[in-house]
Amino acid sequence: MIDQDLFRAVLGRFATGVTVVTTRDADGTPHGMTVSAFSSLSLDPPLVLVCVANNATMAPLMATAEHFAVNVLSSTQEAVSRRFAGVVHDRFAGIGFHEGRNGAPVLDDVLAWLQCRIVARHPSGDHVIVIGEVEHAEVGDGKPLLYYRGGYATLER
Numbered sequence: 288m289i290d291q292d293l294f295r296a297v298l299g300r301f302a303t304g305v306t307v308v309t310t311r312d313a314d315g316t317p318h319g320m321t322v323s324a325f326s327s328l329s330l331d332p333p334l335v336l337v338c339v340a341n342n343a344t345m346a347p348l349m350a351t352a353e354h355f356a357v358n359v360l361s362s363t364q365e366a367v368s369r370r371f372a373g374v375v376h377d378r379f380a381g382i383g384f385h386e387g388r389n390g391a392p393v394l395d396d397v398l399a400w401l402q403c404r405i406v407a408r409h410p411s412g413d414h415v416i417v418i419g420e421v422e423h424a425e426v427g428d429g430k431p432l433l434y435y436r437g438g439y440a441t442l443e444r
Contacts, residue, residue: 302435307358307371308337309384309392310348317379317392320345321372323434324414325357333421335401338414349417352405356391357419359399361429362441367394368432388423399426 309319324338335357339349349355360368371378383395387402394400403419410416433440 299436302433302440305360305364305368305432305434305439306337307360307367307394307397308339308345308349308355309358309394310345310352310355311390311392312348313351315390317384318345318348319358319371319378319392319394321368322357328418334406334418335403335421336416336418338416341413341415346415349405349415350408354389354391355403355405355417355419356387356389356393357401357403358394358397360432361396361398361427362432363429364396364432365439368439397427398429398431400424 303323304325306322306325307319308322309317311317320343322337326336328334328336337355337357339346367382370382379392384392385395387393387400389402389404391402393402401421402423403421405417406420407418408415409418430442433442
């Protein structure tokens, strides 16, 4: 079996975009978390996946939610990423957002967003892979916020 520190070091060499995945609970309260483990899965039908740690505060919500949104952060939104990654009572306080068509919050000024209907969940290791069918999407302008070797980065070009 590979050494866990080496595994982390190798994975850290893979630059990823930074997203905030959002949903609402049964009472309508918005919830969100920073996610770098996001990927496209299929073009036909349009599917994406997010990986949610079993110990994440949103894990119970994602286990029962019907919809979620993926907010792709721009290079100017590092503070937003840090807020949704940290332990904050109300992560949405002071953050501009609107309700998407599926009810999941869409953050203001993001680079792009997708609204998804959950079609499958697959427990795997210490995470759950949540697959969503994209029902709505929109793109904006700007540069992406990246995560590389344990820190934030931006695209040079």
